[in-house]
Amino acid sequence: MIAARDILEALIALSEGRIWASELGFFSGSRRIDFWTLEPTHSQGFxxxxxxxKISRADFLRDSIEKQDGALRWSDRFWYVTPPGLLAVADLPDWAGLQEWDGIAFKVRRKAPPRAKQAPDWELIVSLLRNSGDCRRDVGLIKAQAMFLQGRVDQLLRQEKLRNDYQLNRWMKKAVLA
Known part of the structure; x- marks a missing residue:
């Protein structure tokens, strides 16, 4: 079974070179979008x-254009991302595209129609900076893993030195006795 976290991790992994945020809040946090990306180049029109x-049909049925107002306001494209077969293209509102994640690859079932986004305001900018904290947490996680791995390398080096010293002492004792 594919979980929301699986889909989010895949979106993050495929967003290299983009500015991204998870759980991006709009309107003082009263509404959120699961994931948001920005192409940081003029040639891509930013x-x-x-x-x-969405991982359940019931969750999708609770969604509305009002709930997605912020995402629609500041995005050129809006996508629903689901496990395969959860939604039919006919279920989608006219403003949304559909991608399915099968655990290996995304399949576009319907392209997201292009939209004209509004210029960002300070609330969006602050929310983006606040919620792009995953990037900072990723750096923190990488630092923690690097420290763990360095500790493990140091431990292995100490063990190797002890083995080498032990073997050297045994060799030297044999040489003295010979």
Whole structure:
């Protein structure tokens, strides 16, 4: 079974080179989008994409254009992202595209229609900076893993030195006795 976290991790992994945020809040946090990306280049038109992850049909049926107002306001494209077969293309509102994640690859079932996004305001900028904290947490996680691995390397080096010293002492004792 594919979980929302699986889909989010795949979106993050495939967003190299983009500015991204998970759980991006709009309107003082009263509404959120699961994942949001921004192409940081003029040649891409600074394209912003919003991704709403749905893993149950009931969750999708509770969604609305009002709930997605912020995501629609500041995005060029809006995507629902689901496990395969959860939604039919006919279920989608006219403003949304559909991608399915099968655990290996994304399949576009319907392209997200292009939209004209509004210029960002300070609330969006602050929310983006606040919620792009995953990037900082990723750096923190990488630092913690690097420290753990360095500790493990140091431990292995100490063990190797002890083995080498032990073997050297045994060799020297044999040489003296010979």
């Amino acid at each position: 394209r912003a994409s919003a991704y709403e992850i």
